Amino acid sequence: MPATHEVTNQVPPLVGLDVTAADPALAAGLAAAGLGVDDALHALGAAAGSAEIIEAARQANTHAPVLRTHDRTGRRIDEVEFHPAWHTLMDRAVTAGLQAWPWDPDAGDQSHLRRAAGFYVWTQVEAGHLCPISMSYAAVPVLRHAPDLAAAFEPALRARNYEFGLRAPATKAGLLAGMSMTEKQGGSDVRLGTTRAVPDGAVDGGYRLTGHKWFTSAPMNDLFLTLAQAPEGLTCFLLPRVLPGGELNAIRLQRLKDKLGNRSNASAEIEYDNAFGHLVGEPGRGVATIIQMVTMTRLDCVLGSAGGLRAALSEATHHAARRVAFGRELIDQPVMTAVLADLAVESWAATLTALRLAQAVDAQIDDPAEAALLRIALPVAKFWVCKRAVPTIAEALECLGGNGYVEESVMPRLLRESPLNGLWEGSGNVTALDALRAMRRSPDSVSALLGELDPATGTDACYDAALRSLKEMLPTAGADVPEATARPFASLAARLFAASRLLRLAPPEVAALYCATRLGAIGDRVLGELPAGYPARDIVAATTPEGQPIG
Numbered sequence: 072m073p074a075t076h077e078v079t080n081q082v083p084p085l086v087g088l089d090v091t092a093a094d095p096a097l098a099a100g101l102a103a104a105g106l107g108v109d110d111a112l113h114a115l116g117a118a119a120g121s122a123e124i125i126e127a128a129r130q131a132n133t134h135a136p137v138l139r140t141h142d143r144t145g146r147r148i149d150e151v152e153f154h155p156a157w158h159t160l161m162d163r164a165v166t167a168g169l170q171a172w173p174w175d176p177d178a179g180d181q182s183h184l185r186r187a188a189g190f191y192v193w194t195q196v197e198a199g200h201l202c203p204i205s206m207s208y209a210a211v212p213v214l215r216h217a218p219d220l221a222a223a224f225e226p227a228l229r230a231r232n233y234e235f236g237l238r239a240p241a242t243k244a245g246l247l248a249g250m251s252m253t254e255k256q257g258g259s260d261v262r263l264g265t266t267r268a269v270p271d272g273a274v275d276g277g278y279r280l281t282g283h284k285w286f287t288s289a290p291m292n293d294l295f296l297t298l299a300q301a302p303e304g305l306t307c308f309l310l311p312r313v314l315p316g317g318e319l320n321a322i323r324l325q326r327l328k329d330k331l332g333n334r335s336n337a338s339a340e341i342e343y344d345n346a347f348g349h350l351v352g353e354p355g356r357g358v359a360t361i362i363q364m365v366t367m368t369r370l371d372c373v374l375g376s377a378g379g380l381r382a383a384l385s386e387a388t389h390h391a392a393r394r395v396a397f398g399r400e401l402i403d404q405p406v407m408t409a410v411l412a413d414l415a416v417e418s419w420a421a422t423l424t425a426l427r428l429a430q431a432v433d434a435q436i437d438d439p440a441e442a443a444l445l446r447i448a449l450p451v452a453k454f455w456v457c458k459r460a461v462p463t464i465a466e467a468l469e470c471l472g473g474n475g476y477v478e479e480s481v482m483p484r485l486l487r488e489s490p491l492n493g494l495w496e497g498s499g500n501v502t503a504l505d506a507l508r509a510m511r512r513s514p515d516s517v518s519a520l521l522g523e524l525d526p527a528t529g530t531d532a533c534y535d536a537a538l539r540s541l542k543e544m545l546p547t548a549g550a551d552v553p554e555a556t557a558r559p560f561a562s563l564a565a566r567l568f569a570a571s572r573l574l575r576l577a578p579p580e581v582a583a584l585y586c587a588t589r590l591g592a593i594g595d596r597v598l599g600e601l602p603a604g605y606p607a608r609d610i611v612a613a614t615t616p617e618g619q620p621i622g
């Protein structure tokens with residue numbers, strides 16, 4: 072017995088949970104596409120909940136990366152040093168095929184959806200290291216605009232080998248890629264970019280780049296897709312960090328950002344000092360070329376936010392099922408039950424939305440309607456799901472009381488990370504405007520969206536009424552859509568998209584509560600403000616394994 076007091080009513084850490092098995096929304100989203108939860112996903116879920124990996128995530132965020140610009144003799148090395156825990160996480164992610172593996176012709180059917188499920192599970196461990204993973208995944212379709220480069224680099228991008236370090240790409244069995252677009256004077260409006268590219272007379276398709284990039288995440292990766300002003304206009308290039316002979320390309324890491332969010336990953340300011348780049352796609356068509364990378368990383372933003380939401384919900388319910396206040400477990404205090412039910416409903420919605428988008432990535436190869444759906448559903452989902460992560464994770468943190476405010480609880484890390492997905496790869500206004508642009512430029516995206524939403528009518532009055540409102544917002548032929556309607560449109564479209572999935576795939580009480588609170592006539596509300604008559608406790612029980620022993 073300790074000298075002063077015995078510790079009681081403190082909740083043990085959430086360790087030993089199979090993150091995959093505990094998630095009915097994940098299973099429902101996969102089943103909707105005809106997939107089961109396979110052994111690989113269970114193994115990943117078990118690893119994600121293991122003490123070893125949770126500890127690696129903590130260490131990777133405690134020991135931040137360190138920029139080393141020069142070696143002891145004063146020569147530039149432009150390298151970032153990471154704690155071994157970072158490499159553990161990276162290795163697991165790459166060997167699980169969360170990077171470019173789905174692009175492998177032998178990856179099998181629905182490889183993007185299967186990879187999305189893994190990404191969603193694994194992001195619950197630690198979000199920072201999934202940034203380089205995500206960018207490597209997204210780089211492949213862009214690289215294919217330059218078949219020679221794709222032939223040279225794609226196999227190692229797809230390979231499940233993690234090889235850190237400054238070596239020529241051709242000598243590595245595994246490669247990772249990044250993207251470098253944002254400059255000081257503009258991130259959303261990349262047309263403002265001032266980095267210049269001039270043809271390198273000595274190499275066919277080679278250019279020399281001079282300029283800066285204000286944000287380049289994961290600067291330790293091997294290859295970077297970037298935009299620069301060529302004589303023909305803004306153009307896409309691929310820059311290797313190390314040149315074929317082994318010498319460093321002239322990509323200078325100026326400093327690492329001291330940023331909100333995870334502490335594990337590095338984001339750098341860089342300068343190109345006559346750096347060598349390969350042309351990718353047509354000169355002057357840089358935005359059109361790199362846009363596929365943006366699309367794929369946006370998918371990961373939605374998956375990442377859905378994963379963050381799910382992780383926060385698991386922590387909140389785990390705590391509430393074990394902490395007693397005023398005579399009973401928090402989970403059974405009616406006001407807390409309502410909060411948890413509301414978190415559960417948000418998590419269901421985010422998960423099913425994200426998985427449906429990943430399903431469309433696979434299906435679009437054979438089905439133009441799925442490609443059209445992605446053009447509009449992806450920006451609206453990114454707008455909504457990534458924004459919802461912030462208040463939802465904050466509310467989940469509060470479920471743990473003061474313990475939730477302490478780093479050891481993991482909740483501060485989840486909260487700090489939560490605004491990022493909404494911001495990068497198109498912040499809220501920009502993605503909402505992208506949805507309007509999709510409507511204007513490809514009317515088939517509107518038909519594809521309605522093709523998704525219409526079949527869910529007839530069971531919920533709130534849903535039906537909200538869909539009628541959305542249709543009133545659609546442009547009539549030839550008319551322009553006012554930009555000011557971008558946010559209301561994106562918000563309503565995303566909520567309807569989520570509800571249409573819930574009505575088909577979730578327990579009826581989850582769908583009904585979502586429609587009543589996110590589509591009904593209830594005005595501004597905070598989480599946990601539920602209308603009377605919904606079985607909140609059943610919703611919590613059906614969504615989380617709480618009340619049952621873990622491990």
Ligand SMILES: Cc1cc2nc3c(=O)[nH]c(=O)nc-3n(C[C@H](O)[C@H](O)[C@H](O)COP(=O)(O)OP(=O)(O)OC[C@H]3O[C@@H](n4cnc5c(N)ncnc54)[C@H](O)[C@@H]3O)c2cc1C
Nearest residue numbers: 250251252253257258259286287288495496498499500501
């Ligand atoms: C942690 C982190 C990592 C990043 N990593 C990378 C990376 O690896 N590579 C990379 O290239 N970039 C990266 N970025 C940059 C990121 O993509 C940009 O910050 C983002 O695109 C916004 O650009 P900006 O910062 O220049 O803001 P701005 O473009 O100046 O936007 C500021 C605000 O204005 C709004 N806005 C912009 N245009 C309009 C409009 N037409 N109408 C209404 N509102 C508008 C935006 O929504 C935003 O809210 C990273 C950013 C962060 C925070």
